[in-house]
Amino acid sequence: MKEIKNFNIKGKKAIIRVDFNVPLNDSFQVSDDTRIRAALPTINLILSKGGSVILMSHLGRPKSNEEAFSLKHIIPTLNALLGQEVQFANDCIGEEALKLASNLKPGQVLLLENLRYYKEEEKGDVDFAKKLASLADVYVNDAFGTAHRAHASTAVIAQFFPNDKMFGLLMEKEIEGIERVLNNNKKPVSAVIGGAKVSSKIGILENLLPKIDHLIIGGGMTFTFIKALGGKVGNSLVEDDFLPMAKEIMEKAKEQNVSILLPVDSVVADRFSEDASTKIVDTEDIPDGWMGLDIGPKAIENARKVLLQSKTILFNGPMGVFEMSAFEKGTKKVAEAICEATANGAFSLVGGGDSVAAINVFNMQERVSYVSTGGGAMLESLEGKILPGIQAILD
Ligand code: AMP
Numbered sequence: 169m170k171e172i173k174n175f176n177i178k179g180k181k182a183i184i185r186v187d188f189n190v191p192l193n194d195s196f197q198v199s200d201d202t203r204i205r206a207a208l209p210t211i212n213l214i215l216s217k218g219g220s221v222i223l224m225s226h227l228g229r230p231k232s233n234e235e236a237f238s239l240k241h242i243i244p245t246l247n248a249l250l251g252q253e254v255q256f257a258n259d260c261i262g263e264e265a266l267k268l269a270s271n272l273k274p275g276q277v278l279l280l281e282n283l284r285y286y287k288e289e290e291k292g293d294v295d296f297a298k299k300l301a302s303l304a305d306v307y308v309n310d311a312f313g314t315a316h317r318a319h320a321s322t323a324v325i326a327q328f329f330p331n332d333k334m335f336g337l338l339m340e341k342e343i344e345g346i347e348r349v350l351n352n353n354k355k356p357v358s359a360v361i362g363g364a365k366v367s368s369k370i371g372i373l374e375n376l377l378p379k380i381d382h383l384i385i386g387g388g389m390t391f392t393f394i395k396a397l398g399g400k401v402g403n404s405l406v407e408d409d410f411l412p413m414a415k416e417i418m419e420k421a422k423e424q425n426v427s428i429l430l431p432v433d434s435v436v437a438d439r440f441s442e443d444a445s446t447k448i449v450d451t452e453d454i455p456d457g458w459m460g461l462d463i464g465p466k467a468i469e470n471a472r473k474v475l476l477q478s479k480t481i482l483f484n485g486p487m488g489v490f491e492m493s494a495f496e497k498g499t500k501k502v503a504e505a506i507c508e509a510t511a512n513g514a515f516s517l518v519g520g521g522d523s524v525a526a527i528n529v530f531n532m533q534e535r536v537s538y539v540s541t542g543g544g545a546m547l548e549s550l551e552g553k554i555l556p557g558i559q560a561i562l563d
Contacts, residue, residue: 169562170334172210172308177219181272183304184210184336185321185557187311187541188225188242196236198245203313206541208249210310210336211277220272222304224260224321225311226284233285246279254279260286261299269303283321290317292324301328310336312542315557316549326560333561338541343558345517345538346549350379354479354515360471360502362387363485363521366410371551372484372520373417377424382478384429384471386463386487386498390451393418393430399452402436403459429471433464435488435495442492462488463498472505481506481516483523483536484550490526499526507535520546 186207193199207223214221230237240256247253255272257265260280268278280303283289288296297320301307307329309315314322326333335343349357357380361369366389376383385393388405395401396414421428434451436458437444448464449455463471475481483506487498503526510516518527519540533539540546545555554562 170332172213172334172336172340175306175334177214177217177306179218179274180305181220181222181269181303182214182306182308183222183224183300183325184214184308185311185314185325186210186223186225186336187313188223188239189227189313190242192241196241198242201245201249203541204242204245204249206338207310207336210308210338211250213337214308215275215277218274219306220274221277222269222272222280223254223277224280224283224300226289226314226321227282228284230282230284233282237282237284239279239282243279250277252277257281261296265303283319289320292318292320294320294324296320297324298328301325306332306334308334308336309557309561310338311557312339312342312540312545314545315339315542315555316545316553318556323556323560326563335558335561339558341538342540342542342546345519345540346546348515349480349482349517350375350550350552353379356381356478357480357482358382358384358474358478359482359484360384360386360475360487360506360523361484362389362487362499362523364388364405365407366392366414367407369485370410370413370417372547374420375550375552376482377417377420377426380426380482382427382429382474383421384474384502386431386467386471386502387485389485390431390434390463391460393428394452397452400454401460402454402456404436404454405459427474429474431463431467431487431498432470433466434460435462435464435498437461437494440489442494444494446494461492462495463502468498468501471502475502475505475509476512478509479514481509481514482550483516483518483527485521485523486526490522490529499523500530503527503530503532507532510536520550
């Protein structure tokens with residue numbers, strides 16, 4: 169496989185699939201440029217090596233080619249971040265794009281219009297992918313956020329560059345993060361899994377069990393496990409259909425010598441509200457009419473002890489309803505312990521769910537090893553799937 173750092177790209181045109189699916193405000197200005205900034209290292213690397221860059225992305229979910237979804241809205245932000253004026257093709261394929269691409273000089277950047285103006289993109293249409301491919305000499309995939317989709321620009325296009333396809337730097341980092349948690353991990357390995365529902369985490373739990381030493385469970389999914397163990401969960405969130413599954417996971421964990429840490433205590437509330445009455449109770453004995461919305465102080469301390477001894481940590485899903493300040497403490501303290509463990513040399517990956525939002529709210533991005541840029545793509549990777557966008561480069 170070719171590596172972008174070693175690839176001789178001088179004088180060549182690289183078409184990069186980026187994820188510029190950014191939020192826009194009412195005046196169509198970029199309101200969060202994180203995804204654009206995440207693509208800069210790859211773009212700048214190619215430009216600095218004497219190549220030229222063609223950027224392609226989707227933006228939102230257009231039905232046809234509505235102006236609201238035009239990538240031209242991001243040009244001012246992109247120009248400012250790159251420190252140069254990018255060219256723009258009003259159509260991602262066709263004569264104008266071909267002409268602009270063929271006239272592109274080393275050091276220049278061309279942005280193509282929204283790929284999803286064509287239905288062929290999401291259908292993975294081969295002819296459409298071929299037209300995109302005809303614009304460039306080299307294909308770079310740096311869009312981890314869409315790597316779990318087998319679309320024309322994320323996977324199908326790769327076949328037209330058998331010897332000139334590679335991952336961008338962002339994609340390399342995401343893959344390395346997953347590798348360091350799942351395959352090349354240093355033991356002990358802890359996975360902190362939270363969030364609302366156990367049903368959405370079954371695939372991850374099953375894939376992780378053979379690879380980890382400790383499973384720290386929090387969030388709404390706690391109560392399905394507690395009920396499966398015969399505990400009283402009051403009005404807490406429970407998925408009754410998944411009680412057998414929760415039991416099975418606990419049995420498998422035992423067989424594989426994985427310790428499961430369920431929160432021994434919880435912050436319970438009399439309603440789902442910021443200003444509800446709250447108290448701390450044993451998680452297996454929640455009174456009727458009360459619901460668990462955060463892990464309690466003993467649970468925090470137990471998780472902290474395990475995390476501080478861990479060499480590899482995955483953080484997927486909050487420990488409580490962290491969006492409400494009354495129930496943010498568990499998530500915040502656990503995140504704090506992950507940051508401390510990281511400072512002591514552990515590798516920590518935050519990804520695949522609302523734990524990314526939590527880390528951003530607590531402003532801890534710089535204190536963990538890596539924060540993933542891909543929600544669904546990270547979830548599927550943690551489930552053990554090889555994503556189409558990654559497979560297409562490896563093939
Ligand atoms: P996920 O997308 O699965 O990571 O779930 C994240 C959501 O789970 C967040 O919006 C939290 O507010 C919610 N959540 C966390 N703990 C609980 C809980 N104990 N009860 C209900 N919802 C929760």
